Amino acid sequence: MNSPDRPVAYLDHAATTPIYPEVVDVMAAQMGRLGNASSLHGSGRGARRVVEESRETIAAALGARPSEVVFTSGGTESDNLAIKGFAWARRRVDDRRVRVLSTAVEHHAVLDPLHWLATDERAEVELLPVDSDGRLDLAALEASIAREPESVSLITVMWANNEVGTIQPIEDVVALASPHGIPVHTDAVQALGQVPIDFAASGVDAMTVTGHKIGGPFGVGVLLLRREAELVSLLHGGGQERDVRSGTIDAPAIVGLARATELAVKGQAERAAVLAGLRDDLVRRLREVVPDVIVNGATGEGQRLPGNAHLSFPGCEGDSLLMLLDANGIECSTGSACSAGVPQASHVLLAMGRSDDIARGSLRFSLGHTSTMGDVDRLIEAIGPAVERARAAGVSSSSRASGVRR
Ligand SMILES: Cc1ncc(COP(=O)(O)O)c(C=O)c1O
Numbered sequence: 001m002n003s004p005d006r007p008v009a010y011l012d013h014a015a016t017t018p019i020y021p022e023v024v025d026v027m028a029a030q031m032g033r034l035g036n037a038s039s040l041h042g043s044g045r046g047a048r049r050v051v052e053e054s055r056e057t058i059a060a061a062l063g064a065r066p067s068e069v070v071f072t073s074g075g076t077e078s079d080n081l082a083i084k085g086f087a088w089a090r091r092r093v094d095d096r097r098v099r100v101l102s103t104a105v106e107h108h109a110v111l112d113p114l115h116w117l118a119t120d121e122r123a124e125v126e127l128l129p130v131d132s133d134g135r136l137d138l139a140a141l142e143a144s145i146a147r148e149p150e151s152v153s154l155i156t157v158m159w160a161n162n163e164v165g166t167i168q169p170i171e172d173v174v175a176l177a178s179p180h181g182i183p184v185h186t187d188a189v190q191a192l193g194q195v196p197i198d199f200a201a202s203g204v205d206a207m208t209v210t211g212h213k214i215g216g217p218f219g220v221g222v223l224l225l226r227r228e229a230e231l232v233s234l235l236h237g238g239g240q241e242r243d244v245r246s247g248t249i250d251a252p253a254i255v256g257l258a259r260a261t262e263l264a265v266k267g268q269a270e271r272a273a274v275l276a277g278l279r280d281d282l283v284r285r286l287r288e289v290v291p292d293v294i295v296n297g298a299t300g301e302g303q304r305l306p307g308n309a310h311l312s313f314p315g316c317e318g319d320s321l322l323m324l325l326d327a328n329g330i331e332c333s334t335g336s337a338c339s340a341g342v343p344q345a346s347h348v349l350l351a352m353g354r355s356d357d358i359a360r361g362s363l364r365f366s367l368g369h370t371s372t373m374g375d376v377d378r379l380i381e382a383i384g385p386a387v388e389r390a391r392a393a394g395v396s397s398s399s400r401a402s403g404v405r406r
Helices: 021-031 042-062 075-093 106-118 136-149 168-181 251-266 267-287 317-327 347-351 357-359 373-393
Strands: 067-072 099-103 124-128 150-157 184-187 208-211 221-225 292-295 308-312 362-366
Touching: 021 067, 021 221, 021 251, 042 067, 067 208, 075 106, 075 184, 075 357, 099 136, 106 292, 124 136, 124 357, 124 362, 136 150, 136 168, 136 308, 150 168, 150 292, 168 184, 267 373, 317 347, 317 362, 347 357, 357 362
Parallel strands: 099 124, 099 150, 150 184, 184 208
Antiparallel strands: 067 221, 208 221, 292 308, 308 362
16 A cells, blocks of 8 residues: 555546646746736736737747737637637638548547537538557548549648547648648647657647646647638627737746746657656556557557556556556546546547457556656556556446546
8 A cells, every 4th residue: 555655657648747846936926026917007007018928938938929829828728729619700701611530549638629619610620540550531622522533611620639649640631731721739738748749840820838737837728820811700799819818928937837848848858768767668568567568549659748658458447547556656647527426438448449448448657847756666566566456346337536637
């Protein structure tokens, strides 16, 4: 069992990663300063200056122009803004544009607005298939566009998958979309800080990032939005953020986000090498202890997030295994959702062709900037007995799930 003097082995950085102490410092300093960034007097101008400097920092780190940085409350809002905003704006101009193309493995912050558009707005949403590694089937995308290019309002494809870590071929998606003038949005929430990201070079029209996955604060994010892009806003009010996202600007959160973005980008290559080394070690040693474990997601060079290991344990219920590890001070995630107390298989793994049982017997271990070999050692020490107990309990054992889709 876990003991109070033994620190937790935190292997859930894809859910949220610890905030950098210097981010806390810059935020605390800004919280002590007076001023609404929209006020014209000296205090307001002081807050505005800080926000604009942060915007410049973020833009420079992500290969964007400062005017392309739209501050939001995080990944969920940025995804909703891009998807509904583009779909509405493009359909207003041409009511034939009813189709929105995406993949079957998106995060719920993308899937649920798509579902809403399909049910409440009569949009035609196509969730394109992926291969057994979770990578978008580009031929299916090409065929779907070719069927009727003028009816597509938007393509939204995540940069990297939050469950299995597979990186999507965003450049190829842009190459297929751009001859038809179809805007592309990408959710880069999991990719930022793990792989190199350059907004301008990627060719996408909009990109979602969020603070709490990169060592910044919760409740703040960005939608990078090309200057010429036309979006209908979700929030109407004071006209802040190019009139795309009204609401009083949260200067302390934005200062923290800017510092975290700088740290995430500056240390990316070095961190990626360390994390990939730890992750490979984790998988290799875990295979020695549990030889029939299945590794999910792409494995090729540059095809997977360096901090992600996603594994299926045949004969186990993922939630039972998670609770057994948690009792030993090891924190990870199943990535599946729980509906009315019944664990559901992950839509990502099902789209990759995994069976329901295998999908439900899966765990995600995700590493980040505070991860150490000690965390991996703790997991390897505990996993064998935990798998044995979970198998003995059987796949039908009752389990507790968080019900939160991260
Ligand atoms: C891929 C992806 N998109 C969007 C989100 C939502 O971001 P936020 O928590 O900032 O709303 C998450 C969070 O888990 C995510 O992993």
